[in-house]
Amino acid sequence: MTFEVGSGLSIGVILATVIVVAAMLIWVERRLLSFWQERLGPNRVGPFGLLQVVADMIKIFTKEDWVPPFADKFSFVLAPAIIMTVILLSFSVIPFAPGVGVVDSNIGVLFVLAMASLGAYSVMLAGLSSDNKYALLGSLRAAAQMISYEVFMGISILGVVALSGSFNLREIVLAQEENGWYIFPQFIGFVIFLIAGVAESHRLPFDIPEAEQEICAGYHTEYSGMKFGMFFVGEYLGLVLISSLITVLFFGGWLGPSFLPGIFWFALKSFVFIAFFILLRAAIPRPRYDQLMTYGWLFLLPVSLLNLLITGVIILSTS
Amino acid sequence: MISSAENSSQTVPAALEQMRQLHGDLIRSEQVTCDGMPTVWVDRQDIKTVLRALRDETTPRFEMLFDVTAIDERLRCNRAGQPASEFTVVYHLMSFSGNCDFRVKVALQDSDLTIPSVVQLWPSANWYEREVWDMFGIKFDGHPNLYRIVLPPTWKGHALRKEHPARATEMEPFSLSDEQEDYEQAALKFKPEEWGMKRESENSEFMFLNLGPNHPSVHGAFRIALQLDGEILVDAVPDIGYHHRGAEKMGERQSWHTYIPYTDRIDYLGGVMNNLPYVMAVEKMAGIEVPERVKVIRVMLSEMFRICSHLLFYGTFAQDVGQLSPIFYMFVERERIFNIIESICGARMHPGWFRIGGVAQDLPNGWEKRIQELLDFMPARLDEYDSMVMNNGILKRRTQGVGVYDTNEAFNWGVTGAGLRATGLEWDFRKQRPYSGYENFEFDVPIAVNGDCYDRCAIRVEEMRQSLRIIKQCMDNMPSGNYKSDHPLTTPPRKENTMQDIETLINHFLSVSWGPVIPANEVTMTIEATKGLNSYYLISDGSTTSYRTRIRTPSFAHLQMIPEISRGFMVSDLIAIIASIDFVMADVDR
Numbered sequence: 001m002t003f004e005v006g007s008g009l010s011i012g013v014i015l016a017t018v019i020v021v022a023a024m025l026i027w028v029e030r031r032l033l034s035f036w037q038e039r040l041g042p043n044r045v046g047p048f049g050l051l052q053v054v055a056d057m058i059k060i061f062t063k064e065d066w067v068p069p070f071a072d073k074f075s076f077v078l079a080p081a082i083i084m085t086v087i088l089l090s091f092s093v094i095p096f097a098p099g100v101g102v103v104d105s106n107i108g109v110l111f112v113l114a115m116a117s118l119g120a121y122s123v124m125l126a127g128l129s130s131d132n133k134y135a136l137l138g139s140l141r142a143a144a145q146m147i148s149y150e151v152f153m154g155i156s157i158l159g160v161v162a163l164s165g166s167f168n169l170r171e172i173v174l175a176q177e178e179n180g181w182y183i184f185p186q187f188i189g190f191v192i193f194l195i196a197g198v199a200e201s202h203r204l205p206f207d208i209p210e211a212e213q214e215i216c217a218g219y220h221t222e223y224s225g226m227k228f229g230m231f232f233v234g235e236y237l238g239l240v241l242i243s244s245l246i247t248v249l250f251f252g253g254w255l256g257p258s259f260l261p262g263i264f265w266f267a268l269k270s271f272v273f274i275a276f277f278i279l280l281r282a283a284i285p286r287p288r289y290d291q292l293m294t295y296g297w298l299f300l301l302p303v304s305l306l307n308l309l310i311t312g313v314i315i316l317s318t319s
Numbered sequence: 320m321i322s323s324a325e326n327s328s329q330t331v332p333a334a335l336e337q338m339r340q341l342h343g344d345l346i347r348s349e350q351v352t353c354d355g356m357p358t359v360w361v362d363r364q365d366i367k368t369v370l371r372a373l374r375d376e377t378t379p380r381f382e383m384l385f386d387v388t389a390i391d392e393r394l395r396c397n398r399a400g401q402p403a404s405e406f407t408v409v410y411h412l413m414s415f416s417g418n419c420d421f422r423v424k425v426a427l428q429d430s431d432l433t434i435p436s437v438v439q440l441w442p443s444a445n446w447y448e449r450e451v452w453d454m455f456g457i458k459f460d461g462h463p464n465l466y467r468i469v470l471p472p473t474w475k476g477h478a479l480r481k482e483h484p485a486r487a488t489e490m491e492p493f494s495l496s497d498e499q500e501d502y503e504q505a506a507l508k509f510k511p512e513e514w515g516m517k518r519e520s521e522n523s524e525f526m527f528l529n530l531g532p533n534h535p536s537v538h539g540a541f542r543i544a545l546q547l548d549g550e551i552l553v554d555a556v557p558d559i560g561y562h563h564r565g566a567e568k569m570g571e572r573q574s575w576h577t578y579i580p581y582t583d584r585i586d587y588l589g590g591v592m593n594n595l596p597y598v599m600a601v602e603k604m605a606g607i608e609v610p611e612r613v614k615v616i617r618v619m620l621s622e623m624f625r626i627c628s629h630l631l632f633y634g635t636f637a638q639d640v641g642q643l644s645p646i647f648y649m650f651v652e653r654e655r656i657f658n659i660i661e662s663i664c665g666a667r668m669h670p671g672w673f674r675i676g677g678v679a680q681d682l683p684n685g686w687e688k689r690i691q692e693l694l695d696f697m698p699a700r701l702d703e704y705d706s707m708v709m710n711n712g713i714l715k716r717r718t719q720g721v722g723v724y725d726t727n728e729a730f731n732w733g734v735t736g737a738g739l740r741a742t743g744l745e746w747d748f749r750k751q752r753p754y755s756g757y758e759n760f761e762f763d764v765p766i767a768v769n770g771d772c773y774d775r776c777a778i779r780v781e782e783m784r785q786s787l788r789i790i791k792q793c794m795d796n797m798p799s800g801n802y803k804s805d806h807p808l809t810t811p812p813r814k815e816n817t818m819q820d821i822e823t824l825i826n827h828f829l830s831v832s833w834g835p836v837i838p839a840n841e842v843t844m845t846i847e848a849t850k851g852l853n854s855y856y857l858i859s860d861g862s863t864t865s866y867r868t869r870i871r872t873p874s875f876a877h878l879q880m881i882p883e884i885s886r887g888f889m890v891s892d893l894i895a896i897i898a899s900i901d902f903v904m905a906d907v908d909r
Binding site for chain 1: 529534638639640643647651711889890892
């Protein structure tokens with residue numbers, strides 16, 4: 001079997017890597033947070049606490065698989081499966097390096113956006129099926145937040161699509177080889193995509209659907225064991241996905257000086273953004289739900305539309 | 320400010336003189352207590368007239384109903400000159416314009432325990448009257464919801480009556496069967512109709528959300544039932560009592576000395592500062608004058624605990640609006656201060672270190688060095704937190720204009736401390752009626768004007784800086800002398816001469832084995848604690864234990880006004896409001 005785009009081996013390796021990286025992120029986040037917060041973090045299991053993830057996995061896999069008697073069993077079980085599935089599917093269109101990827105789709109960008117929209121179902125189903133008021137509030141918040149921020153997310157990357165002339169993520173990277181990284185012409189688009197990305201993966205400061213201090217754990221209040229673990233890992237998968245997308249769309253994907261292989265550059269760039277997201281979590285308080293919506297609709301939407309308009313004008317005037 | 324509690328015992332306070340003229344016919348009797356607070360007895364049918372006169376007619380006006388409590392007088396021996404009473408309801412009013420207090424007492428008989436409610440005069444009376452009903456079984460006519468407040472709704476009897484057992488050994492061993500558990504659970508179920516709440520409005524159904532007693536942001540075991548329209552708060556009913564330990568009842572069974580550690584745990588973040596009003600009250604009754612060194616040591620330790628408590632508040636406040644990191648930084652500081660406290664007191668959070676007539680030990684060698692460490696590292700860190708928390712745009716947007724009340728509302732609801740100063744009133748008990756030598760220290764009283772969540776936090780931040788100033792002055796001007804008074808009622812008594820002198824030996828033996836006998840009297844002693852005004856109202860019947868220990872805590876009053884200031888806001892705002900109040904449930908439930 002050969003290692004090329006779409007081969008079975010390649011799919012297997014990518015799937016395994018992505019899940020392992022997401023799981024390891026639990027440890028990375030805890031260590032990084034504690035580093036920034038004047039404490040030690042998990043450092044007891046294995047060297048530097050590296051095996052903490054293994055210990056957590058053992059715990060989470062051996063926990064009682066419990067469904068609350070008052071929950072709607074079918075959707076309660078389905079919800080965490082959806083989030084894992086859609087995010088893993090999104091990875092299929094990411095070009096990690098030349099020859100590394102699952103599929104080079106002509107509708108790659110649209111596919112990612114579509115999958116992100118499906119992710120909202122997971123959160124809503126989880127909240128509704130739990131039959132818990134906190135979960136309900138969480139899923140209402142999540143639905144509103146995810147649907148709104150998808151709009152800005154979509155519009156913010158249209159500039160990149162217009163510049164590269166393609167919805168294919170691999171072609172977008174290749175286009176950056178000729179034209180330079182899109183972070184420069186599309187800086188506003190990048191900022192909006194970043195903000196929308198945080199909101200999509202509902203992490204602090206936009207963790208409003210699961211704001212612990214307000215609504216306990218929001219939509220996954222009733223979840224425990226492996227089903228909770230899937231939401232948990234799903235969140236980290238989302239983090240990796242958003243970071244990969246930023247790398248691909250704005251920072252030239254695998255492109256970099258040739259003394260290192262492309263995959264390394266890709267990983268390095270993505271990690272920088274992952275660390276940045278974690279730093280955000282350590283630094284910024286959470287806006288109120290309505291403030292977030294107002295900010296989105298009254299500020300981000302006009303700005304992203306304006307960005308698209310200006311990009312269009314420039315493309316038309318230079319061609 | 321004119322009359323302090325100290326000199327008012329010699330001259331007749333202005334308010335009492337006016338009351339004699341205005342309503343002399345209603346005053347049944349006057350009582351003299353050793354704290355010099357004017358105390359009058361009135362009939363129960365006149366209580367509203369008298370309290371209204373004190374609120375509206377006298378100069379100075381008494382703006383705040385500071386405390387309402389009761390005394391079970393049936394076993395009390397030393398009450399010569401007081402009207403016959405089996406149960407006495409005590410109203411403690413406070414005047415901020417005149418900086419003085421007034422106490423009104425009403426005598427009741429066990430056969431007819433009813434008295435008109437004063438909720439119409441002060442909304443804060445609501446919880447106080449419920450507590451009196453809960454603890455003594457005194458009914459308040461016209462009270463809107465006279466339910467139990469601290470004890471569970473299923474409780475039998477009224478705990479502070481003298482016939483109610485005070486020790487677990489006096490009761491059957493506790494067991495909870497499944498049926499009993501279900502019964503208790505059902506009793507706790509929130510029924511909106513009981514509180515006059517509708518289940519639906521014209522166009523929508525309300526959601527009733529049970530926030531607590533176990534919720535990440537309620538700072539202990541506190542429950543608040545919310546009536547929500549979407550995420551907008553229509554109304555709320557706070558439910559307290561989950562942290563009740565019967566501290567007042569324990570006061571009636573512990574000796575004067577052995578009660579000191581219990582006071583530590585009232586406001587469990589205040590540490591030895593809780594001891595202060597208690598030991599000062601006992602010292603007042605015993606007539607003990609403590610040495611200057613003791614006063615300064617007490618002030619220094621109290622201010623260190625004030626910083627610790629405010630740091631915890633500061634961190635959790637930031638955390639409750641979603642900022643994760645500050646609490647960790649602040650715990651580092653808090654830890655360092657606790658280390659210093661430990662090296663002085665031998666314990667960290669609850670040293671129980673003050674004694675009647677002094678403190679437990681003298682300061683250890685080299686204490687100045689450790690205090691200097693604190694003074695060196697704190698200011699820079701506080702500045703850093705300003706830029707991290709107070710100047711953060713998102714935090715400002717979350718907390719400014721949220722949970723606003725003005726000075727008048729604060730008076731109506733019994734709000735004291737930083738919550739009162741945030742409304743623009745410069746009123747700090749340490750300045751207004753200096754105790755324990757606060758008059759010798761230079762410090763400012765920070766105030767703010769908006770009375771919102773942000774301002775309440777800003778004041779506490781500034782107070783930490785002022786506390787550092789006080790600590791520095793303590794360190795620079797620590798008087799020499801004894802760490803304990805020579806008075807025979809000091810606990811534990813001085814031991815040096817016990818082997819030379821039989822009087823001292825006998826006194827030491829009795830004081831240690833029985834505990835000191837404090838002369839019969841009544842006293843209220845108030846301090847500016849970490850969260851507001853904390854006062855102890857002690858009644859001695861000339862015995863080794865207190866006859867009645869009333870602990871008035873600031874948090875109790877503050878929690879009561881949560882619904883008032885959070886209506887119309889969102890759930891997220893409620894969390895910010897709760898965080899900005901700065902309470903611990905131990906301080907509420909006692």
